[in-house]
Amino acid sequence: MKILGKFLLRRKKGLLLLVFCSIVVVALSLLNTNYIARVTDDTYRVTNGSISKNAYLSGLTDATIIMVIIMLVMAIANIASGYFAGKISVSVAEDIRNAIYEKALTFSLKEMNDISIPSMITRSTGDVISIQNALYLTLTTALSVPFLIVGGILGVLSLGKALLALLILGVVLVISIFIALVIKLGPLYASFMSLIDGLNKVTREGLSGIQILRALNREKWNSKRIQQTSQQIKDISLSVDIAQAVMQPTMYLVINIIDILAIWVCYYFSDKGFFEIGDIVAFINYLFMTLSGIIVGAMVGIQLPSSFICMSRISEVLEKELSIKDGKEEDVSNLSNYDVCFDNVSFRYSDDAGFVVRDISFTAKQGELTVITGNTGCGKTTLMQLIPRLYDATKGTITIGGVDVKKMKLNDLRSFIGYVPQRVFLHTGDVRFNISYRDKDYNDETILESAELSQSLSFIDEKEKRFEEWISQGGSNFSGGQKQRLTIARALSGSPKVLILDDSASALDLETGVKLRDALLSIVGDISIIFITQRLSIIKNADKVVLMKDGEICEQGTYEELSEHSDTFREILQSQMGA
Structure with a gap:
């Protein structure tokens, strides 16, 4: 109720007018009742001859005029009360x-x-x-x-x-x-x-x-x-x-x-x-x-x-207390680099739950493509959600450019991260709206470049209205692969310094996946790219492959190193080749 009172106090003037109208209505009701009682007494008196008919009619006329005025004023006050009450409540x-x-x-x-x-x-x-x-x-x-x-x-x-x-x-x-x-x-x-x-x-x-x-x-x-x-x-x-x-x-x-x-x-x-x-x-x-x-x-x-x-x-x-609070680092616009470093990071969803990821340490360097792969449910997605602080690490630290992400202001942190979640989400609106969702002031050149890099331009050009083509709720009028590419275009349109792709090529055909890989490799010199995937074509071209199993890193290195030394990695490769 304290919160409701806070909202009501913003409308003190309306409340005071409403109270005034209520007092006026009650006071006039009492006055009207007094006149009714007086007329009733006069009617009784005129029947037993206590007062003359002329005096009775004169008093009745005066009382009637006054009561009509009272009722009119009461009606106005009631209407005003309804108006103020409606305005305040809405x-x-x-x-x-x-x-x-x-x-x-x-x-x-x-x-x-x-x-x-x-x-x-x-x-x-x-x-x-x-x-x-x-x-x-x-x-x-x-x-x-x-x-x-x-x-x-x-x-x-x-x-x-x-x-x-x-x-x-x-x-x-x-x-x-x-x-x-x-x-x-x-x-x-x-x-x-x-x-x-x-x-x-x-x-x-x-x-x-x-x-x-x-x-x-x-x-x-x-x-x-x-x-x-x-x-x-x-x-x-x-x-x-x-x-x-x-x-x-x-x-x-x-x-x-x-x-x-x-x-x-x-x-x-x-x-x-x-x-x-x-x-x-x-x-x-x-x-x-x-x-x-x-x-x-x-x-x-x-x-x-x-x-x-x-x-x-x-x-x-x-009143819910936030588990993730803004950092106090004033300026992170001029970081020396955008290396993403995990240092003994562990995470669990609640104090009484087990750790989902444990003792994770690796660095995704700027100018490199880092691939994270592993069996389903090993904690890859959860790990990536810790970078933009959708969750906070329970233990350990995550730094970007040497600055702990927990010390950064959330807006600053997320301003240089492009994040494509595993579950694709598009807003109702046209294609242009969705690609430029981070900032509506993006020019056509930026939007076109993002669409081209994400391999979206090919199917956008096939649409009658191109970038003005309407996207239904949830993107139901686009295929799974098209929706994935549009979300990648949305992430790229903000010129991110760190690009996180969570299984964002799973719905793409082989040819489109290869084109997307080549496009990402063409821009990797300026940004850090972290790609969760089991696609062999992408893993082969990664500068670093991080292999996870049951919430832990079991191996990390280049494709060639893991192919030679890791039995688990070879099992993943064989399953991909078999597929």
Whole structure:
């Protein structure tokens, strides 16, 4: 809630105007009730001859004009309240959504895995909308409840202590019912939001992998998973709806009972001249205004537990401590070289997990092509993710140009690294947008050169719109090899000093792979290239080959040296030749 308060305080002016409008509405409601009571008393008096008809009509006309003015001003104040509440709630939701995204941009893969992408999507959409709606209802209705209670007590106080005691009894009973319901529903809402995350995850997996489900004839199995989660959500929703259905009639029953008691109290004291008929009308109006306001506030409040859960989930994101923090090295723009050096580097995903890579030491020199190869699951990808600090090494140091990457500012570090991940990702947009994604100010010459080096130009030229050809979500209208080459072009467009290619030729045919190898070798004099691959054509031309097995380096050297001395390397070569 502290975070929500921070966002609300940015709109102090709107909040003050909203509070002012609420006070005006409550004050005018009390004044209007006073005029109704006065007219009721005058009507009773004119029937028993206590006042003349002319005096009654004159007073009635004046009271009617005043009450019409009061109602018009109240209408304007209510409209203004709705406007300010809407503006504040929408603006706060926008700020929260932006804050979540900006925080997510600072997350390492560890933080993202801790929360999970489906949950991040739910928190950024459904949770924020829930908070927005709850905030709007709170500002338009629940905000006026304290003023209604105070105003009702002051109004009834002028009628007598007996009626005041009845009003306080009604307020206590209604609030007690509300508190009991909130205590019951709080845990249900927490379970509900957790199930929504689960449903989002299962649905996302099912839709993303629909082709696999169909190919393996597992549609019914996945449908059953979704149905089970949906049934649990249904059960919780039903419990919440039943509780809400019971609450409102129970609260209005309290109002009716207090009304009946008030009539008997007024009857008891009427012979002693304590109350007039107008007092009964005024009390019923004060009672209904106060308690119905509380009931409306309670109907809003019953939704607050779910909003509190949503806010706590969002707070978890915004307050999450980062495992990777910015370094303090001021200037790394003029490094003497861009050699990437691993010195006894080990890494594990959590303190209670085993090491994924252990005691890694090697140097990928500027002007050289360094190939990392090995069996599947030996830690090659994880090792490369440590260079741009997608994860931080648990032990040891990684330096570029002699500077520890942990001491560099993240923006500076990543500005001279071109990274092509194993899992290809393209943005929705045209080809030009995707290649120049790092910097939209790249000129056509830079984009063309990157496309040519990555061997993308050949298929781009075949497209009708060339660089303006539209790429669908996930690049679904391009082949796997084309997507790989476009991601390489994107990495090259930033003129990187360190180029990391994670199995980025796996979807290329042999001829295209050879052309890509030759293109990379033509620029290797200026940069450090680290290539994870098992392609023989690339391994043969590497200046250094690092062979990994089970998270460790078992051999390193040139192709010729490993071919002669390493049995493991020869096994890899034989498997490649056999393929």
